[in-house]
Amino acid sequence: MKLYQLTTYLESIAPLAYQEDYDNSGLIVGSGDQEISQALISLDCTEEVVDEAIRTGCELIISHHPIVFKGLKRFNGKSYVERVVQKAIRHDIALYAIHTNLDNVTGGVNARIAQTLGLQNTRILAAKQGLLKKLVTYVPLSHADAVRSALFEAGAGNIGNYSECSFNAEGTGTFKGNEHTDPYVGIPGQQHQEAEVRIETVYPAHLESKILMALVLTHPYEEVAYDLYLLTNKHQQVGSGMVGELEAPMSETDFLRHLKGAMRADVVKHTALLNRTVKKVAVCGGSGGFLLKQAIAAGADVFVTADYKYHEYFDAEGKIVIADIGHFESEQFTQHLLYEIIQKKFSNFAVRLTEINTNPIKYFI
Template sequence: MKIKDITNCIEKIAPLNYAEDFDNVGLLIGDFKTEVTGVLVSLDTLENIVDEAIEKKCNLIVSFHPIIFSGLKKLNGKNYVERVVLKAIKNNIAIYAMHTALDNSFVGVNAKICEILGLENKKILIPQKNTIKKLTTYVPTKNAESVRLALFEAGAGNIGNYDCCSFNTDGFGTYKGNENSNPVIGEKGNLHTENETFISVIFEKHQQQNILSALFKSHPYEEVAYDIVNLENIHQEIGLGMIGELTKEMEEIDFLNFVKNTMNAKGIRHSQLLGKPIKKVAVLGGSGSFAINNAIAKGADIYITSDIKYHEFYKAENKLIIADIGHYESEQFTKNILVDILTKKFPNFAIILSQKNTNPIYYL
């Protein structure tokens, strides 16, 4: 088992292409070709996490938050980031992080919060833009079916609850190869006309390499004519935050107490109560002040997130309740997602859930 085997599994549910531009995700320390002795899964990577990895003979730490976020100009051990990096390198321990790639996943951080709170009919709160691309190509009609099937097998043609979606129309193409060409159909130097099928399919941007590989392998021509364009269509399952519904509405205080107990929150800072029952709930793990207006626009009765500043509570505008449950508390179950995924994929391999509490905030 190599590090690349582990990261490939993670990236199937949280492709790094969907991480936010400001983020630093992927293999931060280590070599993809390294043999893995064990995997320690944590929310953060601190010195005590590296010590735990050493103790449990794990040479790969899979962490939600990246320990290296901005550039490191020196490695002198003068702060906790440098000390973690130095200790990991000295002990041949690799560190991998996915952060906002998992935030943007339909089965990631926010899906877990919805699961814990028992929310149904969950949908993405802020769909990510520019996630869908369209491929068009021109294939000899007799080869159209085999090329289409190859593209579908590679992941193209999925739209919501439908797969194998494509648009096709027949026409004719012309070409004339030069002296260096080796045409599969026709002869070089002669103008050739071929009955062709125009095939158009959409795909998620992280699949582009696989899609093109499938196209080139299945297409009979020496030179494959194709084009790829970005679409503005909204992807239903990629983006930040989620909104769902309780199976049965609850009174405000009852729901806040339910959230406090269920999410193991030491306390909840919230905006003014509105005196109406809670049914529709928006959630966003981590710092979520930027999505307050999105939660309002989607008709949420309450928005659960963290790191809300004093003046940002005013943005509730008596349209919903803003509830700050704490950054760690909103993301604490993230490592359970990763352990479950990796354990199912590699049932006979050492996938260990860190027992360390890395919450830097304490309450009196």
């Protein structure tokens, strides 16, 4: 199939608009029109992973971490980033990254960590703002159902676990067209009154062009009246981290033992134990220290994440147990998540999990 068919599907699950400002998710090397028959999935895109793709005949590498975060000014092979990009281009291998956009969706990286730990009743720990907008439009009664259906089909009207949400109020619209108009109802030069429905519905901001196209194509009027509003509401299905509950409470030492085994961690660094049972657990794949206050506010007994610095451990202040399991360890199951996502949609497409352990950190035990 064409590369864009796969990337379009991945971005319908984890839209690029949901990545953090510093990130570089998306197609890094390659063309959307490129034909692909096999893909290799890895947490990181290293030279060894590119060699594996060449050896196995994969035309695409899908990694969680982008190989390129900042602009490259030279391609002389002096850094591993330059060598990876050079080798991929030389062998016509596309590189695609799905990073913080996959972190920030409900069924993404943190959901897989929560699932691995057996957490239930999960929710986003820190929901994001500025991602939602509201559309208000006015439609003649005869076309209200068709317009609503088109807007819902384009992605509007989703609130939490509910879909096709809208508010509707009937009223009277007035207009008068000039001699250049060809109105759906009324006569040019004469004021016309029409029974209309005011339709209000919310939508993700990144779908705006698709939403408006659906509105214009379905609405019968020559000139479609609509208003757009930016909302400050938090998008409860998009954000950082996740919090949930264990099926049954555990002692702190039993939980740390469970955490170490379930996440295949060689070591768990943690703050002082508080001699409490563990029921509620907050998680964040990768560097999640910025979410400590939210984890405490959510009532979590333990915060599972990675990349904590020495002085940051003091911030627990006896309110929570911080458990640092390592960056690679916290995100390693992302590879399996991506494999399942792709196989569910493209069951006949060949997808491989890398056999390379890309963790740059080694432990002497």
